[in-house]
Amino acid sequence: AQSVTQPDIHITVSEGASLELRCNYSYGATPYLFWYVQSPGQGLQLLLKYFSGDTLVQGIKGFEAEFKRSQSSFNLRKPSVHWSDAAEYFCAVGAGTASKLTFGTGTRLQVTL
Amino acid sequence: EAQVTQNPRYLITVTGKKLTVTCSQNMNHEYMSWYRQDPGLGLRQIYYSMNVEVTDKGDVPEGYKVSRKEKRNFPLILESPSPNQTSLYFCASSLSIGFDIQYFGAGTRLSVL
Numbered sequence: 001a002q003s004v005t006q007p008d009i010h011i012t013v014s015e016g017a018s019l020e021l022r023c024n025y026s027y028g029a030t031p032y033l034f035w036y037v038q039s040p041g042q043g044l045q046l047l048l049k050y051f052s053g054d055t056l057v058q059g060i061k062g063f064e065a066e067f068k069r070s071q072s073s074f075n076l077r078k079p080s081v082h083w084s085d086a087a088e089y090f091c092a093v094g095a096g097t098a099s100k101l102t103f104g105t106g107t108r109l110q111v112t113l
Numbered sequence: 114e115a116q117v118t119q120n121p122r123y124l125i126t127v128t129g130k131k132l133t134v135t136c137s138q139n140m141n142h143e144y145m146s147w148y149r150q151d152p153g154l155g156l157r158q159i160y161y162s163m164n165v166e167v168t169d170k171g172d173v174p175e176g177y178k179v180s181r182k183e184k185r186n187f188p189l190i191l192e193s194p195s196p197n198q199t200s201l202y203f204c205a206s207s208l209s210i211g212f213d214i215q216y217f218g219a220g221t222r223l224s225v226l
C-alpha cells in the first residue's frame with residue numbers, strides 16, 4: 001500500500017523568503033503525485049500534479065515541485081512567499097486503479113511580515 | 114460556476130441520531146468520494162463511487178453508508194453516529210476514474226455529543 005510522509009508539521013517563514021515543503025512517498029511503481037492547499041475554513045485546492053514526463057512541474061500561485069525518484073520525494077517550492085500563502089499544505093499519492101488518493105498529514109505554513 | 118456543494122457546513126448532533134450529509138456537484142463528474150480530516154491524520158477516504166450505483170469502501174468505512182442514485186449526488190449517511198465520528202468531512206469529485214483532478218467541497222464540521 002502507498003503512504004506519504006510530510007515530516008514538517010509546522011513551518012514559519014518570513015514574507016519574501018523562499019519556501020520548501022517536504023514530501024516523501026512510498027509506492028512500488030511510478031506514483032501519481034499531488035500537492036493541495038487548504039486555506040482556513042476552505043476545502044482543498046489543487047496546486048499541481050505529477051503524472052509522468054518532466055520531473056519539475058509548475059503549478060498555480062507560483063508554486064513548483066520536483067519529482068525525485070531516487071529519493072522518493074516530491075518537494076514543493078516557492079521562491080518568494082506572500083502572506084496570503086499561509087495555509088495548510090497536503091501532499092498526496094495516487095496508485096492503483098481505484099482512484100484512491102493517500103494524503104500526508106499536512107504542513108501548516110505560517111508567514112510572518 | 115463549477116462546484117462541489119456540501120450541506121450542512123456545521124452540524125452538532127447526539128449519539129445514535131441518524132444524519133445525512135449531502136454532496137452535490139454540477140460538473141457531470143463520474144467519480145465522487147468522501148474523506149474525513151482529523152488532526153495529525155490528514156485526510157482519509159471513507160467511500161468512493163466510480164459512477165451511478167457503483168460504490169466501494171475506502172480506508173475508514175466503518176459506521177458510514179453512501180448511495181449514488183444520481184450522478185450529481187453522493188450523500189454520506191451516519192446511521193448511528195458516535196463521538197469518534199466527530200470530524201471534518203469533505204466530498205470530492207473528478208471527471209473520471211484514474212487520477213484526474215479532484216475538486217473538493219468546503220467541508221462539513223460534525224460534532225457528535
